[in-house]
Amino acid sequence: MDRRWSGEAKYQALLRVAQAANSRLDLSSVLEAVAGGLAGLVPIDLIGVVTHERERVRARGIYFPSAPRGKAESPAAYVQRFSEASGGTGGSWPHTPFLRDAMEGDRRTLVLEHVTTDPRCDGSGMKEVGAECAVLLPLTMGDEFVAVLVVARTKPSPFSPEEVSILEDVARPVTTAVANALAFEEIQKLRSLLEDENVALRDEIAATAAAAGGIIGVSPGLREVLERVGLVAATDSTVLITGETGTGKELVARAIHAASPRAKHAMVKVNCAALPEGLVASELFGHEKGAFTGALERRRGRFELAARGTIFLDEVAELPAPVQVMLLRVLQEREFERVGGSETLRTDARVVAATNRNLEEAVREGKFRSDLFYRLNVFPIRTPALRERVEDIPILAEYWASRCSRNIGKTIRAIDESAMAALRTYPWPGNIRELQNVVERAVILARGDVLGLSDFELPSLGPKVGPPRHDGPDDDRQRIEEALATSRGRVYGLEGAAELLGVPPTTLEARIRRLGIDKHAFRRRA
Structure with missing residues (x-):
């Protein structure tokens, strides 16, 4: 008796095949492992x-060792x-009805002793690769048909019944390995597709943001803003941008400038609240x-610097009365x-102004010229x-997470649902602005x-400390004093009064000075 078919030799061979096949994930490596495990037992x-x-x-x-895969060639390309x-x-290849019925219908092993002369193999591809004899084994898991294992020889040496029996025994553990490899292949394709879609989405968001001056979102309110930007950009009309602090008024101003014929010239920004009143x-x-004292040389102003471009007057409501006259x-x-x-001097600079205050209310109170x-x-x-753009929050959060992670050298794939x-x-x-800082x-x-949720530190605001609203000076004073009490007189930094109110620290400092609030008193109370 051929020692190859002894119980111990057969068992050891099957064990080698099963261990080798199930230790690999890509299908080409699985098949190479199976061929190696069968060496000396069933030549293929x-x-x-x-x-x-x-x-x-x-x-x-x-x-196919006779025509191996190239070193730089991927399994799929091979x-x-x-x-x-x-x-x-x-x-x-097109289906060969006989082979399909034998594999999927009958689900029985098919031994082909003379492939080159067997008309049932026409069009199957086996003749073209030079196969002389072959064994086709259906791979099934329960009632599910998985695939077909094709084993062939290029010499006219048909497989013996003992060899076919060995191959049938091998097919059982190989089925699991093949199913895992096929599943892994599909998972890799899906993963690659998702990564491509994610990259495409991020590129689209970045392109959209760049096209809209860095403005990101799909909400109806934002679409209306962008529509108005598109309508006014090509003109020289003065624009007044209103909205709460941190809503992107400067980005809107930059989008107007970028889409205008003035884009090749400068956009000059002036934060009116950050400047001392006398300057x-x-x-x-x-x-x-x-x-004046300290004016050691002639100095050009921002309107001169913005010639043929745009001047952006942020926090325009904070301009002192004499400067309001000059601006008018x-x-x-235009002089x-x-x-x-x-x-x-004459100026052709386009004026874009912004404020988070209710200018109509300021006019009624006599604080701003009508x-x-x-x-x-x-x-x-x-x-x-x-809070009016809830549908934009996931897009913005993902955008800032991706941007911040790149800047600090981390990999952040997603933000979980909770x-x-x-x-x-x-x-x-x-x-x-607050969302960006939190992310x-x-x-x-x-x-x-x-x-995850534990990574986010959302500030716990007191019940009366909220976003800046367009109210009177008494309400403004009350909110600022409440924020200073909560922050113990601290304006800057994490959970400082500026962050609690959602305003830039320089703006808050200007309001504190204008309202005559003693921020140091809140430190003494603490």
């Missing part, structure tokens, strides 16, 4: 796995090349040498003089608060590649 020249589709047979894995060389198209006029209109003249006559000078308001309010654009639900329900008094903090704190 070719082994492959094919799956049945509706009208065609598709090769999924091939091991299967494609092999299939086309054996008469296939796109890695597949606002000098900053906007420039000054002559000796105009610029809007009406001004430097502080301490007599030469009349004629200036009407000159500024030629084309108003209101930026919606983030965290995203919390982000959607949080009222965001600081709007987009950046979460990326820094994250220990994994998915941001």
